[in-house]
Amino acid sequence: MEIAQKYIVQGHSISFVLRVLEVERSTYYAHVNRRQQVQETILRIGRPAPGLSYTQDGKPVSDEQICEWIMEFLAGEGAAYGYRKLTVLLRRRHKLKINKKKVYRLCKLMDVLRPQRKIKIKHPKRLANNRVITDSNQLWEVDIKYGWIQGEQRFFFLMCIIDVFDRAIVAYHIGLTCEAKHLVQITQEALMKRQLFDQEDKPVLRSDNGPQFISHRFEEACTEFGMVHERIPPNTPNKNAHIESYHAIIELECYQRHEFESYPQAYEIVSQFIQDYNRIRIHGSIYDLSPYEYREAVKQGMVKPKQVKV
Structure with missing residues (x-):
């Protein structure tokens, strides 16, 4: 069939060439159609990769050599680089005329592409606003305090949530560690104690900028709880x-x-102090009542609520 095509290209008529070579017309045209389909397929897929690149002075460099240079970079100075920076190195060190798309393809072929960076969800920082507090469960404050265990020569942590209006410690954590998960735990506990977990209106929770308070885990929990x-x-x-x-x-x-x-001794004593603080210890700023007494007195209308400006 290739011989027939050769003579036809030279200008001989198709009928004459096929008759001389004893080739059926249907066979010839079937071959021509197949060849055309193959060419169309190649055009759809795109032209095949040439297998080489050129330096700035026109010298060809095989893809195998380029792959070897890439691996040398990854074993040394380019260990932390992605395909874009590897392209820069190939251009600078070996004077190659090469684009980042080809370097990407070669890196993918060798399975040395760096994983894509995951975009972390950023929670916007909300600065504390000036507020006037007129009732319980409007503003809570949270912070951490260290304590010293003399007998064991180590610190323990106390993290508390206080209601700014009634001064009660709503929930707390005492432990040898203090992490974001503990903050989430006592926040949930505080909402449940005040029967606010299923309510639409929840307190604003105020903190400083400690690592527990700026953690993604805590911000996600606040979003889940519907808290500001x-x-x-x-x-x-x-x-x-x-x-x-x-x-x-x-x-x-x-x-x-x-x-x-x-x-264990520190835990017991500090826990007992917090209970006594809420129930017994009097506060001069709230009519010489304890936090629990003041909250109940306000609820019963026995005392006038004291506004708190923060």
């Missing part, structure tokens, strides 16, 4: 004044009065 989390600007503890005041109280009236010999 706001953070005070750096170096402004006065905007978290109520939890800071509570920390001064527990330092003076609990930590300095006890020398903890073990973690």
Whole structure:
């Protein structure tokens, strides 16, 4: 069939060539159609890769050599580079005229492409606003305080959520570690204690910029709980004044009065102090009542609520 095509290309008539070579017309045209289909398929797929590139002075360089250079880069200075930076190295070190698409294809062929970076969901930072608090469960503050266990020569952590209006410690965590998961846990516990978990209106939770409070895990939990989390600007503890005041109280009236010999002892004493603080300890700023007494008195209309400006 190739011989017939040769003579036809030279200008001889198709009928004459086929008669001389004793080739049926149907056979010839079937061959021509198949060949045309193959060419159309090639055009649809695109032209095959040439298998080489050229330097700036026109010298050909095989793809195998380029792959070898890429592997040398990845074993040395380009270990952390992706295909785009590898393209830059090939152009600078070996004067290649090559684009990043070809380097991408070669890297993919060798299975050395760097994994794509995952885009982390960023939660916008909400700064603490000036507020006037007129009732419980409008604004909570949260912070962490360290304690020292003398007998074990190590620290423990106390993380508390305080209601700014009634001064009660709504929920707390005492432990040898203090992580975002503990913050999520006590936030959920606080909502349940105040029977707010299924309510639409929830307190604003205010914190500083500690690692637990800026974690993705906590921000995701706040979104799930339907809470607003706001953070005070750096170096402004006065905007978290109520939890800071509570920390001064527990330092003076609990930590300095006890020398903890073990973690279980510290846990028991601090837990008991928090319970007494909520139920018994009187506060001069809330009619010399304890937090629980003041909250109940306001609810019963026995005292006038005191507005809190923060």
